[in-house]
Amino acid sequence: MNQTIRPEAGLAALEARVRRDLEMLQLPAKEWAPPLQRGGERVLDVAIIGAGMCGIAAAGALIFRGLSHIRLFEAAAPGEEGPWVTVARMDTLRSPKTLPGPCFGIPSLTFRAFYEAREGAAAWEALYKIPNAVWQDYLSWLIRVLGLPVAHRTRLLSLAPEEGLLRLHLATPEGERRLLARRVVLATGRAGAGGLAWPDVVPRALRPERAAHAYDPIDFGRLRGRSLAVLGGGAAAWDNAATALERGAASATLYVRRAQLPQINKGRGSAGPAYLQGWDALDLERRWQLIAYLHDMQAPPPHETVHRAPRQPGFRIELGTPVEAVRAEGEGVALTLGGARPREVRHDFLVVGTGFRVDMDAVPELAAFAPHIARWRDRYRPPPGLSRPEMEAFPFLGPGFELTPRGPDAPPELGLVHLMNHGAFASHGSIASDIPGVAEAGERVARAILRGLVQAEWPAIRAALEAFDEPELATTPFFVPR
Ligand SMILES: Cc1cc2nc3c(=O)[nH]c(=O)nc-3n(C[C@H](O)[C@H](O)[C@H](O)COP(=O)(O)OP(=O)(O)OC[C@H]3O[C@@H](n4cnc5c(N)ncnc54)[C@H](O)[C@@H]3O)c2cc1C
Numbered sequence: 001m002n003q004t005i006r007p008e009a010g011l012a013a014l015e016a017r018v019r020r021d022l023e024m025l026q027l028p029a030k031e032w033a034p035p036l037q038r039g040g041e042r043v044l045d046v047a048i049i050g051a052g053m054c055g056i057a058a059a060g061a062l063i064f065r066g067l068s069h070i071r072l073f074e075a076a077a078p079g080e081e082g083p084w085v086t087v088a089r090m091d092t093l094r095s096p097k098t099l100p101g102p103c104f105g106i107p108s109l110t111f112r113a114f115y116e117a118r119e120g121a122a123a124w125e126a127l128y129k130i131p132n133a134v135w136q137d138y139l140s141w142l143i144r145v146l147g148l149p150v151a152h153r154t155r156l157l158s159l160a161p162e163e164g165l166l167r168l169h170l171a172t173p174e175g176e177r178r179l180l181a182r183r184v185v186l187a188t189g190r191a192g193a194g195g196l197a198w199p200d201v202v203p204r205a206l207r208p209e210r211a212a213h214a215y216d217p218i219d220f221g222r223l224r225g226r227s228l229a230v231l232g233g234g235a236a237a238w239d240n241a242a243t244a245l246e247r248g249a250a251s252a253t254l255y256v257r258r259a260q261l262p263q264i265n266k267g268r269g270s271a272g273p274a275y276l277q278g279w280d281a282l283d284l285e286r287r288w289q290l291i292a293y294l295h296d297m298q299a300p301p302p303h304e305t306v307h308r309a310p311r312q313p314g315f316r317i318e319l320g321t322p323v324e325a326v327r328a329e330g331e332g333v334a335l336t337l338g339g340a341r342p343r344e345v346r347h348d349f350l351v352v353g354t355g356f357r358v359d360m361d362a363v364p365e366l367a368a369f370a371p372h373i374a375r376w377r378d379r380y381r382p383p384p385g386l387s388r389p390e391m392e393a394f395p396f397l398g399p400g401f402e403l404t405p406r407g408p409d410a411p412p413e414l415g416l417v418h419l420m421n422h423g424a425f426a427s428h429g430s431i432a433s434d435i436p437g438v439a440e441a442g443e444r445v446a447r448a449i450l451r452g453l454v455q456a457e458w459p460a461i462r463a464a465l466e467a468f469d470e471p472e473l474a475t476t477p478f479f480v481p482r
Helices: 007-024 053-064 111-119 121-126 132-145 235-246 273-281 284-297 303-311 412-416 422-432 435-456 458-467
Strands: 044-049 070-073 155-162 165-172 175-186 211-213 227-231 251-255 315-318 323-329 332-337 343-347 349-352 417-419
Touching (some): 007 111, 007 132, 044 053, 053 070, 053 132, 053 435, 111 121, 111 132, 155 175, 165 412, 175 435, 227 332, 235 303, 235 315, 235 349, 273 284, 273 422, 273 435, 284 422, 332 349, 412 417, 417 422, 417 435, 422 435, 435 458
Parallel strands (some): 044 070, 044 175, 227 251, 227 349, 251 315
Antiparallel strands (some): 323 332
16 A cells, blocks of 8 residues: 555545546436326336446436436445456456456546556556455446446346336335336346356255355355366466365365466457457348357466466366266265266365356346347358357347347337356357446447437427527527517
């Protein structure tokens, strides 16, 4: 910590700068959408589900456009949105500290501005990468400084069409609640498009007593002195192994199907404007070639993570070793291993690091719409050799991340739902998945919602223009009173 700066003073000065920047940009714009009542209820212009960085990016972009009758509904408690201080088990973000973050193009809202204000310029220079909790603090600060209307501990249970609107069914701390919105943005994170991927070879009944997913809450204290098996070689597999060992596990062994780890992070290679803004400009054929290529390449774990786990003496890794079956044995698990040295091994606990899946049939909030949502396989047939069933299951989204209908019997309200999470990857690239593109995703969603509202509310918007009667010439000799 820089000794010459008090964090509150630094942040207070930054917040004054934010206010001035917004004033100079005349943000937010004046509210313009005609209020809508239905059955005595004021309808929300936009309900955003999730107050992680995508929710923040969408909310800020909407408010700046004069759409302020919005609300964010967030299942987690304040300060615990997203994975950062709960199930993210790395020490720092993979991304470089220089990422601007969801800052709407405004320098005073960048991560760097926040960090320098709170910790001082020297601390910024000394910072290597962003610790998870610091990134969380930054996102919480954005919520506060932008005055975003977040209802925490409030989970969306389901969405249903209702006469041109969307009916939300929410679980709130005060009980269940139903309300109407013109549009809904699902900014529900990596697991929000189909949940956690669970491998077929691991019986689900082993969870939670003998097995867990790498993104489950795990009581690592229970693993003290025990032997852990980890299925997979991605970042979360390594970080779970490291965390368990650092908290006293006797050993952690990674079983990895691949003979070698992926070497190149193509995500970093594609984190520039051509991919972040140009992805959906490509025709379907080229987009599919890119989707298949990135799917096949896979990303390596960050090098910091790969250095971290082997610092502990109990760390082991077996490459080229697929796990072919798992069963309960004694108080632990027995794994049948394939590869060059087929055998059975026993461990006290298993963590599966198999990531997330995308499956519109497995999104509880979308159950009413699922059969009608167009997937990539409905709109594009890959040429021989390029079939990737996992990717063909991604929803086929419109230009503003809106769901599109599979057939003519789809409810028209389906297009009022914007899927701003990893499910958007095939249609829009990584802009709703990773930090570098999130501001662009927020802009795209907000612009599409604005345009949709203008179309839907055109008679009232036009009437407001006709009623507008500010006399420009009132102070001149040419003024003609009406
Ligand atoms: C472990 C980990 C590390 C990552 N590291 C990086 C990195 O270094 N760099 C990078 O660019 N990207 C990284 N990512 C990818 C990405 O930046 C994060 O996943 C990020 O959290 C995505 O933001 P989000 O707003 O889409 O989702 P989240 O941050 O997950 O926020 C979604 C929110 O929605 C809420 N929610 C979900 N369902 C409901 C519901 N039904 N009702 C109400 N609320 C709901 C959740 O509680 C959550 O707070 C990482 C991802 C993970 C999982």
